Amino acid sequence: MSLSAELAAFARSLGHEFADPALLRRALTHGSATGAGKEDNQRLEFLGDRVLGLVMAEALLEADRTAKEGQIAPRFNTLVRREACAEVAREAGLGEVLKLGRSESMSGGRRKEALLADAMEAVIAAVYLDAGLGAARDVVLRLWGGRVAAAPRDARDAKTALQEWAQARGLAPPAYAEIGRSGPDHAPVFTIEARIDTGLAARAEAGSKRAAEHEAAAQLLRQVEESGR
Numbered sequence: 001m002s003l004s005a006e007l008a009a010f011a012r013s014l015g016h017e018f019a020d021p022a023l024l025r026r027a028l029t030h031g032s033a034t035g036a037g038k039e040d041n042q043r044l045e046f047l048g049d050r051v052l053g054l055v056m057a058e059a060l061l062e063a064d065r066t067a068k069e070g071q072i073a074p075r076f077n078t079l080v081r082r083e084a085c086a087e088v089a090r091e092a093g094l095g096e097v098l099k100l101g102r103s104e105s106m107s108g109g110r111r112k113e114a115l116l117a118d119a120m121e122a123v124i125a126a127v128y129l130d131a132g133l134g135a136a137r138d139v140v141l142r143l144w145g146g147r148v149a150a151a152p153r154d155a156r157d158a159k160t161a162l163q164e165w166a167q168a169r170g171l172a173p174p175a176y177a178e179i180g181r182s183g184p185d186h187a188p189v190f191t192i193e194a195r196i197d198t199g200l201a202a203r204a205e206a207g208s209k210r211a212a213e214h215e216a217a218a219q220l221l222r223q224v225e226e227s228g229r
Contacts, residue, residue, distance in 0.1 A: 010096075013093060014142075016131065020130050023130050028041065028094070028097055030100045030109065032104040033100050044122035045121045047129075048121030048122050048126075051125060060072050060076055060079075079151055085116070086113040086116040092120075094123070113207045158218035162220060174195065174196050174217065179191040179193045179203060194219070195220075200224065203219075204216040
């Protein structure tokens with residue numbers, strides 16, 4: 001059975017044409033949408049996690065041939081962590097094509113970080129099973145884009161790095177404020193603003209205050225680097 005127009009468009013965004021479209025459909029099927037005896041994406045997620053890890057380990061070693069294991073490990077964790085997978089999934093529009101049960105869909109499942117991250121890994125596994133490691137590598141590196149090159153910077157604890165930057169210039173520590181909260185109680189989305197005394201500020205959203213603070217700090221660090229302040 002061929003893919004629907006919606007799934008075909010998603011496959012094109014991945015840059016992969018599936019010989020076995022059923023693999024993609026299964027990768028995008030959450031357990032809440034299946035009945036007894038029907039397959040969901042859990043097993044694919046398990047495999048995709050390992051494929052992603054291998055691709056990223058290879059890419060990092062290739063990108064920095066002199067880095068020690070202690071330098072590579074935090075960069076690797078930055079690239080394969082749940083937040084990164086969910087961010088890539090959002091950019092690819094995965095949430096719009098994710099098949100969910102009615103209750104999961106009504107509770108905001110298409111925005112849940114865990115569901116998006118798991119489905120992204122399942123999609124990677126689907127490509128791997130469909131066409132092998134080379135095809136999976138191509139898709140992963142295309143979707144992750146410049147994240148591999150940025151990993152040394154992003155692997156630092158952004159809040160700590162921002163505080164050290166401020167202290168080195170005699171500024172007060174960065175301030176973090178909760179600007180908003182949305183979503184149901186069991187799956188909230190927090191909006192946090194990070195601000196420094198120079199007047200620069202950045203906002204970020206995440207499923208926890210800690211993650212949102214970290215992302216806001218990371219965005220603010222990028223502003224600082226770009227402005228040269």
